[in-house]
Amino acid sequence: MELLDQTVDDSVFTQHESEVRSYCRSWPTVFTRASGSWMTDTTGREYLDFFAGAGSLNYGHNNPIMKAALLDYISDDGITHGLDMATVAKGKFIEAFTQKILAPRGLDYKIQFPGPTGTNAVEAALKLARKVTGRESIISFTNAFHGMTLGSLSVTGNSMKRAGAGIPLVHATPMPFDNYFGGVTEDFGWFERVLDDSGSGLNRPAAVIVETVQGEGGVNVARMEWLRALSELCERRDILLIVDDVQMGCGRTGEFFSFEEAGIKPDIVTLSKSISGYGLPLALTLFKPELDVWTPGEHNGTFRGNNPAFVTGTKTIEHFWSDDSLTKEVHAKGEQINTAFTELAERYEGISTRGRGMVRGLVFEESATASKVCASAFGAGLLAETSGPSDEVVKLLPALTISTEDLGRGLQIISDSVKEVIG
Structure with a gap:
């Protein structure tokens, strides 16, 4: 689509959009396309999305099943x-x-x-x-x-x-x-x-x-x-x-x-x-x-x-939701995240983990560390946010439909980022 191939002057946001904007400050790039668990910016760089619209994209970006139904509905007035x-x-x-x-x-x-x-x-x-x-x-x-x-x-x-x-x-x-x-x-x-x-x-x-x-x-x-x-x-x-x-x-x-x-x-x-x-x-x-x-x-x-x-x-x-297949997948992928986070907690002092299913948190005693880890992860091509009263938690909300391979790839980025910040 022609619009998606166009570029945007970054200054339009800083000059005209309210100072209340927040997520874009943590992820300073201009996004143009998204599919599944991946987002692409105007430079063509791809980012693995462990944020999923703050939990509004449990089934990934532009899921083809829903997209086809939506396009049919719109085209039929x-x-x-x-x-x-x-x-x-x-x-x-x-x-x-x-x-x-x-x-x-x-x-x-x-x-x-x-x-x-x-x-x-x-x-x-x-x-x-x-x-x-x-x-x-x-x-x-x-x-x-x-x-x-x-x-x-x-x-x-x-x-x-x-x-x-x-x-x-x-x-x-x-x-x-x-x-x-x-x-x-x-x-x-x-x-x-x-x-x-x-x-x-x-x-x-x-x-x-x-x-x-x-x-x-x-x-x-x-x-x-x-x-x-x-x-x-x-x-x-x-x-x-x-x-x-x-x-x-x-x-x-x-x-x-x-x-x-x-x-x-x-x-x-x-x-x-x-x-x-x-x-x-x-x-x-x-x-x-x-x-x-x-x-x-x-x-x-x-x-x-x-x-x-x-x-x-x-x-x-x-x-x-016609059967329990997705529920089983979520529990299995949740354990995949828990295993990776538990290993990090055992390897480094001042880290713990908590969560259920596919919402998981990596908790840092030194609260500023969580933001540094997320910033490092963004530099490596991963979107993740912080939460908690002092932003002391790296919070993961990947799409429930993410592949185990992409999930593992993202968890490795988190691990590498923790090592870079703490190591």
């Missing part, structure tokens, strides 16, 4: 913008999602399309929980990240992101995430105590919102027993449980939903990022039928019905 009108594309997506995702897992959720991004799904979840219960307070967790709009920021832990709100973020109370105290004390001790103490100052919460793996927070993994205990606590106290599966859902941890392994059934679930399968904006808020107390139009948005995303999302579900 399929509806692009439909708000929440009934369309064939939306109907097919709902059928595929309910029949192949929800029903086999014994889940009977209503589906809401709240807007195009993850934070829209979270905002809808918080509003619904408050409407159902008549309560205002939400319990969140230390180091949580749920989005950049005001409601989502109120349940986010990162102080820099919260400060950007410019106003007090209220009606949310943080509690310690699993292992926050390093196993020194029982994590639920404080939570249960303040719930029971009339002098604690804690208003009875409408809901608890939790990530099973805190991606932005540093790849902090909740134990299955902790998640089960949290679910049981919420059920006993008539508190709604919201699982934010925006980044960890759609197979990132192996199973389609990250909470499946714990055997729990949250009251509300948020999905976005890879639900379209092709990187197209789409978000879902799922909830138990008895919670569907919305009145028509009470929560809406112009771009809540992205029909091209319905098309690619349907094809994704039909191709990748």
